[in-house]
Each structure stands twice: as C-alpha cells, then as structure tokens.
Amino acid sequence: MLRTVFFIILLFYLPSVFAKQSIIFINPGYENTNVTGPFWFEVSQLMRDAAKDFDLDLTIHYANRNHIDMKSLVAKAIKAKPDMLILVDEKSVLTQQLLSLNSTSTPIYFLLNRPSELELKRLIDHGIKIAGSVEPDNKQAGQLLADKLIEKAQYAANFLAINGDYTTHAALDREEGLNQSVQTHENANITAKTVANWSATQAYRHSLGYFSHQSNMNIVWAANDAMALGAITALDELNKRKDVLVGAINWPLRAVAEKIDVTIGGHVTLGAFALVNIYDLLNKHETAPMHHEVAIFSQHNEQTLKLVEQIHSDNLAINFRVFSKANENPLPFSVESLLLEATKSAL
Missing domain, CATH: 3.40.50.2300 (Response regulator)
Known part of the structure; x- marks a missing residue:
C-alpha cells in the first residue's frame, strides 16, 4: 500500500521535477536573411545551440524590425510567465512599455541593447525584476x-x-x-x-x-x-x-566577406553568452557581475569565417557548458575560447 501511495505521489511531482526551464526571447529582427543582413538569424541560431546544451526550453518570437509588433510580443510573453524573458531594448521603447505595467513577476534579461543606468533604476523602483544583461563594447x-x-x-x-x-x-x-x-x-x-x-x-x-x-x-x-x-x-x-x-x-559569410575590405565582429555570439548567464542564474550558480559589457570584437579571419559557416549550416559543435560557473574552472567567454572549442570538433 505504501509503495502504491509513494508511486502516485512521484507521478504527481514528476512533471514539475523534470520540466525544462522556459526562456522566451523577443528577437527584434527577422527569422531569415533580409535587407538588414543575417545578424539576428545568426544570434538565434547560436542561442538555440546553447539552449540545447543546457536543456533549456527556448522560444523565439520575431518582431521583424517593427517596434509596435515587438511591444505586442512582449505583452504576450509576459502573460506566458516564462522563467526568463530576454529583451533587446532598441531605442528604449521597451523601457517605456515595462514602466507602463502595473507589475510582473517575470524576470527580464537584456541582450545587446540595455537601458541606461537611470532607466534601469526606474524599472527596478517600478517593481520590474531585472535579472541582468549582456552587451558588447560598441x-x-x-x-x-x-x-x-x-x-x-x-x-x-x-x-x-x-x-x-x-x-x-x-x-x-x-x-x-x-x-x-x-x-x-x-x-x-x-x-x-x-x-x-x-x-x-x-x-x-x-x-x-x-x-x-x-x-x-x-x-x-x-x-x-x-x-x-x-x-x-x-x-x-x-x-x-x-x-x-x-x-x-559584423562577421559575414565568405561570399560577402570577400567583397568588403575589413570586417569586425564577434557580438553575434553574445545571445549564447546570455543563455550561459541565465542558466547560472536560474540554477543558483555564482552569477556576479549582474551586467556584462564584453570587448568581444575581433577582425574576421579564416577561423571566424568557418565559424559563421557552421552557424548557417546548423552544424555548430561548441559545448557552451564549458563557460558555465557550474564548472570549477569555467572558460572565459571570448572569441578565442569559442574558436578553441569549435576547433576541438569541426573547424
């Protein structure tokens, strides 16, 4: 009898025990290449790879460069109550939207464009849960x-x-x-x-x-x-x-890179870095600092060209878990470390 009761209790709790942590990302760009280039497509591709490594349930919605649509997507995402909502605060339009809310329990993580220090303080004072941010040193x-x-x-x-x-x-x-x-x-x-x-x-x-x-x-x-x-x-x-x-x-594909005399990039990888940080936050690993500004940029070369080709072929082999603070000695998130990990497998 006791075994039966225990089994029923276990079945009741299994869905919550094994449920994946849910992440929603509102991508301000397009799902595919367009007149603004493939940058936001590449960001999403890398984030999907990182989410897979951390067994995160990542959902991506695209605003197609339309700020009205982006606000609508944010409102729907907040109602869905994910474990984390990733936003790109282009032109501060999302700051104003968040300040108009009565309240939300959904933690927000900013990617690539974050509010100013003053805007962040206003959001926190308004009761918005700011989990952190990552942006490049532009x-x-x-x-x-x-x-x-x-x-x-x-x-x-x-x-x-x-x-x-x-x-x-x-x-x-x-x-x-x-x-x-x-x-x-x-x-x-x-x-x-x-x-x-x-x-x-x-x-x-x-x-x-x-x-x-x-x-x-x-x-x-x-x-x-x-x-x-x-x-x-x-x-x-x-x-x-x-x-x-x-x-x-930006790091373009080879056909484009060969047309341009000098290309600088690396920030396309920061969506994946955001997921590393979010995994650590959600799982109570060491998380300092809260906000990251990363000097990620480097000149495009043969190795980075192959990395971009991997992103587009959906054949990326980087193990993003090596950057997590769950490890005793996590690798620093940098272009050099990413290329080292990729080289171990496919580059």
Whole structure:
C-alpha cells in the first residue's frame, strides 16, 4: 500500500521535477536573411545551440524590425510567465512599455541593447525584476574598424560614416569609437556622416548621392555589413570601387566577406553568452557581475569565417557548458575560447 501511495505521489511531482526551464526571447529582427543582413538569424541560431546544451526550453518570437509588433510580443510573453524573458531594448521603447505595467513577476534579461543606468533604476523602483544583461563594447567596435581601415589606407583617410540609426546605444557608441580613432590619427577625418537604418537599400541611396558629388572620400565606415554592401553597389555603379576602402561591423559569410575590405565582429555570439548567464542564474550558480559589457570584437579571419559557416549550416559543435560557473574552472567567454572549442570538433 505504501509503495502504491509513494508511486502516485512521484507521478504527481514528476512533471514539475523534470520540466525544462522556459526562456522566451523577443528577437527584434527577422527569422531569415533580409535587407538588414543575417545578424539576428545568426544570434538565434547560436542561442538555440546553447539552449540545447543546457536543456533549456527556448522560444523565439520575431518582431521583424517593427517596434509596435515587438511591444505586442512582449505583452504576450509576459502573460506566458516564462522563467526568463530576454529583451533587446532598441531605442528604449521597451523601457517605456515595462514602466507602463502595473507589475510582473517575470524576470527580464537584456541582450545587446540595455537601458541606461537611470532607466534601469526606474524599472527596478517600478517593481520590474531585472535579472541582468549582456552587451558588447560598441566603442571598441567602432574604433577597431576605423583603426584597421586607416592602417590599410596608408594615406590620408577621408571617411563616409554610415551609421545604423540616431538613437540606439549600439549606434551611438560605435560612432563614438569612430570619432576616437579619427582624433588619434593626424591623416584622418570624417568628410560626411549619414544614417541608413541598418539597411543595404538605404545605404546604397545615400552612398550614390555622396560619391556622385564628393571626390575626396576614400573610406566607407559602415556600422553593419548590409550597409557596406549597399555602399559597394553604389561605388560599382560609379566605377569608384577600386578607389575606396569599405569596412563593416559584423562577421559575414565568405561570399560577402570577400567583397568588403575589413570586417569586425564577434557580438553575434553574445545571445549564447546570455543563455550561459541565465542558466547560472536560474540554477543558483555564482552569477556576479549582474551586467556584462564584453570587448568581444575581433577582425574576421579564416577561423571566424568557418565559424559563421557552421552557424548557417546548423552544424555548430561548441559545448557552451564549458563557460558555465557550474564548472570549477569555467572558460572565459571570448572569441578565442569559442574558436578553441569549435576547433576541438569541426573547424
């Protein structure tokens, strides 16, 4: 009789004991490649691999660059009450939405774009549970790209800077990095600046206009690879490509990388790093610090090209568990460590 009672009790508790921890990620981009490039697709791919390693139940919804749709998806996600909700606070639109809520028990983790310190304090004071965040050092990205382009130019560097937008922390910090680089080089200056909303089409139009009327510009600094491709299309039409260096932030696939003179990337991996941190948080492992700013950027090379190819072939073999603080000696999350893990299996 006692065995029967014990068995019934065990069956009752089994679903909760073995239920996977649920994570919802509201991806602001598209599920597939589009005019803004494959970046957000790649972020999702890496996150799925990390979730599989940690046996997490990851659900991804796509806002397709539409902030109204993104707010709707966030509202639905909060009602679903996941163990963790991952948000990208582009242009602070989600901060305002969260501040409008009466309350929510769902913990929030910010990825790539997080609210400012003041906004975070307001959210916490409002009763929003902020679990943490991870974002790249975008100043490093902007400066490193400019430095490499100036180095490659070997003569006076006159930039056309094509940024993604006017308001996100990522765009503003990348531009600040560009400015810092130019200020440290006597032979460099920014001839023109524009914003193309991360789009190849808009970058093409702007570049066609600028290069049709200004002859002294010899470098394009683009805040992502899609905009760099748009600039290259314009330069090809004007028969000026051979006279202009083009650089971009993001690690593109080989066919695109071969068209761009300098590419800087690595931040595509930070969605996976967010899941490492979330796993540690949910399972009470050592979690400090709460907020991470990672100097993740490096120049695209043969190894990183193969890594991106693996991401697109859905054949990534990195064991993300080696970065968890559940281990006595976890590996630091870096491009070098990721490539080391990938090399052990497939690269």
